[in-house]
Amino acid sequence: MLGWVSRFLGGAFFGLGLTLLLAGILAGYVTGDVDVLRGKGEELVESLFASPEFLETLMLQESQYSSLEEIRSVCETNSEIEECYILRQIEENPKELVENNPSLSQGVNEVNKQIDELADKIKSFEQASKKVITGSVVLIVLGVLFTFLGYMDWKKASYKICVKGAVTSGLAAIYYKVIQNLLVGDLLAEKIQIGAIPLAPVKELLAAWITPAFDKIFVLALSLTIIFILLAVGFYFLKKKDLKKDNKRE
Numbered sequence: 001m002l003g004w005v006s007r008f009l010g011g012a013f014f015g016l017g018l019t020l021l022l023a024g025i026l027a028g029y030v031t032g033d034v035d036v037l038r039g040k041g042e043e044l045v046e047s048l049f050a051s052p053e054f055l056e057t058l059m060l061q062e063s064q065y066s067s068l069e070e071i072r073s074v075c076e077t078n079s080e081i082e083e084c085y086i087l088r089q090i091e092e093n094p095k096e097l098v099e100n101n102p103s104l105s106q107g108v109n110e111v112n113k114q115i116d117e118l119a120d121k122i123k124s125f126e127q128a129s130k131k132v133i134t135g136s137v138v139l140i141v142l143g144v145l146f147t148f149l150g151y152m153d154w155k156k157a158s159y160k161i162c163v164k165g166a167v168t169s170g171l172a173a174i175y176y177k178v179i180q181n182l183l184v185g186d187l188l189a190e191k192i193q194i195g196a197i198p199l200a201p202v203k204e205l206l207a208a209w210i211t212p213a214f215d216k217i218f219v220l221a222l223s224l225t226i227i228f229i230l231l232a233v234g235f236y237f238l239k240k241k242d243l244k245k246d247n248k249r250e
Contacts, residue, residue, distance in 0.1 A: 007150030010157075011164050014143025018168045020136035022221055026176065027129035029213035034122045036209050041112035044205065046094045055090065059083060155239045162232035166225050173221035180214035 049055055056068040063083055065071045075084035089096065098108060144161060151157040184207040 003150050003152075005150075006146045007160070010143050010145070010147030010150055011160070012143070013139045013146060014161060014164055015168045017136045017139030017141075017143055018165060018224075019172065020132055020139065022169070022172045022176075022217060024129050024132035024136055025220065026213060026217040027125060027132065029216055030210060031123055031126040031129060033209055033213055034119045037115050037119050037205065039112060040115060040205055041108040041110075042095070042098060044111050044202070045098055045108045049090050049094050059087060155235055159232055159235035159239055162228045162235060166228035166232055169221045169224035169228060173218055173225060176214055176217050176221060180211065180218070183210055183214075 059068055059071055060066070063071070065074065065083065071083045071087060074081065075087060078084070079088075098105065144157075147161055148154065148157040151160070184203065
């Protein structure tokens with residue numbers, strides 16, 4: 001009975017510890033890479049020009065024309081009017097327009113401020129991720145200890161630990177890839193409102209931030225799965241070899 005309890009606790013502690021270890025490492029990657037978001041306000045404000053609604057609102061300010069299409073039509077015959085110059089600048093060099101327009105420059109500063117606040121909040125979890133890693137290592141050690149006490153045979157215990165590790169890390173590789181695909185889709189972008197910035201450039205910015213972190217944790221989880229499988233196969237044959245020896249003695 002005590003052996004079964006010890007084996008159960010060993011498997012539970014080891015599985016939970018490995019899961020938390022991978023989660024803590026991922027959190028460390030994510031919080032460590034969050035600085036790539038800083039200073040991206042200008043790029044996001046420039047992306048507003050890809051929005052037909054914003055572009056039309058901007059072009060019709062202090063203009064005698066009633067629609068963006070009307071301005072484009074006029075520009076085909078008379079490209080020297082002010083509206084055509086602004087439209088060309090937006091299409092050819094939006095960066096210069098943002099820098100020379102006080103209201104757009106102010107918008108850049110406001111977006112950068114919002115991004116910095118978001119980055120600071122995420123960065124504040126960095127210490128928590130280190131504590132999770134420390135706690136997970138303790139659980140893994142306890143899991144290994146209880147498993148060995150439960151079997152009192154290092155080959156059997158090692159085999160069970162490797163099987164548990166392969167299953168846990170393999171599942172982690174799958175669900176982290178699924179979570180990554182959800183986050184770089186609309187799920188995370190829709191939760192983060194940055195002024196009137198369209199969804200697409202926000203998604204691109206978030207993807208540039210979290211994709212490397214999830215790619216690294218996926219490779220790590222997949223590598224651990226392969227290592228645990230190879231070790232499990234090795235310990236299985238060692239265990240089977242000992243079983244054959246015992247049968248011969250009998």
